[in-house]
Amino acid sequence: MTAQLIDGNALSAQVRAEVAQRAAALTARGHRPGLAVILVGDNPASAVYVRNKVKACADAGFHSVLEKYDADLSEAALLARIDALNKDPAIHGILVQLPLPRHIDDHKVIETISPAKDVDGFHVASAGALMVGEVGFKACTPYGCMKMLESIGLKDLRGKHAVVIGRSNIVGKPMAMMLLQANATVTVCHSGTADLGAFTRQADVVVAAVGKRNVLTADMVKPGAVVIDVGMNRNDEGKLCGDVDFAGVREVAGWITPVPGGVGPMTITMLLVNTLEAAERAAA
Numbered sequence: 702m703t704a705q706l707i708d709g710n711a712l713s714a715q716v717r718a719e720v721a722q723r724a725a726a727l728t729a730r731g732h733r734p735g736l737a738v739i740l741v742g743d744n745p746a747s748a749v750y751v752r753n754k755v756k757a758c759a760d761a762g763f764h765s766v767l768e769k770y771d772a773d774l775s776e777a778a779l780l781a782r783i784d785a786l787n788k789d790p791a792i793h794g795i796l797v798q799l800p801l802p803r804h805i806d807d808h809k810v811i812e813t814i815s816p817a818k819d820v821d822g823f824h825v826a827s828a829g830a831l832m833v834g835e836v837g838f839k840a841c842t843p844y845g846c847m848k849m850l851e852s853i854g855l856k857d858l859r860g861k862h863a864v865v866i867g868r869s870n871i872v873g874k875p876m877a878m879m880l881l882q883a884n885a886t887v888t889v890c891h892s893g894t895a896d897l898g899a900f901t902r903q904a905d906v907v908v909a910a911v912g913k914r915n916v917l918t919a920d921m922v923k924p925g926a927v928v929i930d931v932g933m934n935r936n937d938e939g940k941l942c943g944d945v946d947f948a949g950v951r952e953v954a955g956w957i958t959p960v961p962g963g964v965g966p967m968t969i970t971m972l973l974v975n976t977l978e979a980a981e982r983a984a985a
């Protein structure tokens with residue numbers, strides 16, 4: 702049996718249509734949602750992603766500004782810019798595209814963004830809010846994965862075992878917290894895990910977020926399991942591929958997300974959702 706696809710483009714279109722409606726209502730009341738995106742340096746992949754984000758904003762009727770700076774921008778200048786955006790009433794969300802040049806401390810930059818405008822959900826206050834179940838912005842990639850699960854009827858994961866592969870601050874750790882909040886029994890595997898397959902074979906839901914091809918192969922998946930692929934890698938032909946051996950795993954899994962067209966578009970969609978929510982909170 703071949704797995705069913707969870708189509709991130711189709712689900713994104715659905716969610717973005719709702720976002721556009723709510724944005725129009727806010728705009729009519731004089732509170733048009735606004736996102737500021739800051740790009741430092743000339744990483745070509747970042748330039749593409751940032752353009753996609755700005756376009757998604759325009760399509761949803763948001764105000765957006767893209768600020769591009771040369772790679773030699775000083776950390777102090779970047780922090781000063783963030784400080785100004787924190788105070789700008791037309792801006793509800795601030796996204797500083799990562800990675801940043803080496804002379805700039807990511808952590809300092811993220812912590813300078815006002816938690817009220819932290820639509821990436823990377824601030825320690827946002828991470829802490831998620832941890833204790835308080836109101837705060839959820840990191841967009843794991844939030845998008847949760848939306849994908851919800852779209853196939855898995856909003857409540859009571860009785861399910863979810864295995865997360867990867868423990869990054871921006872995906873693996875918040876993913877585990879969100880799954881836990883949805884009542885799953887959660888296992889977090891990582892580079893120090895011995896016999897990864899022994900864990901993943903017991904999973905009803907596997908989320909692969911490592912950043913390496915073929916981390917999950919067909920022999921590691923329980924028949925009928927849901928497989929969410931967060932990876933963004935290039936194969937030998939230079940084509941975009943995830944962390945999952947898609948061709949093999951789709952013959953075993955019940956559901957699987959493709960790359961491209963899976964988690965990637967959902968990440969941008971949840972950025973819009975967070976920005977809309979920031980604007981709604983500011984208008985309330």
Ligand SMILES: Nc1nc(=O)c2c([nH]1)NC[C@@H]1CN(c3ccc(C(=O)N[C@@H](CCC(=O)O)C(=O)O)cc3)C=[N+]21
Pocket residue numbers: 749750753796797798799800821841933941960961962963964965966967968969
């Ligand atoms: N502050 C910050 N926030 C981020 O959210 C952030 C970041 N920095 N730095 C880089 C990563 C990467 N990221 C992606 C989002 C969407 C796609 C996406 O839409 N991908 C398409 C394909 C795009 C293509 O063809 O290259 C897809 O999967 O279908 C990819 C990657 C957000 N990131």
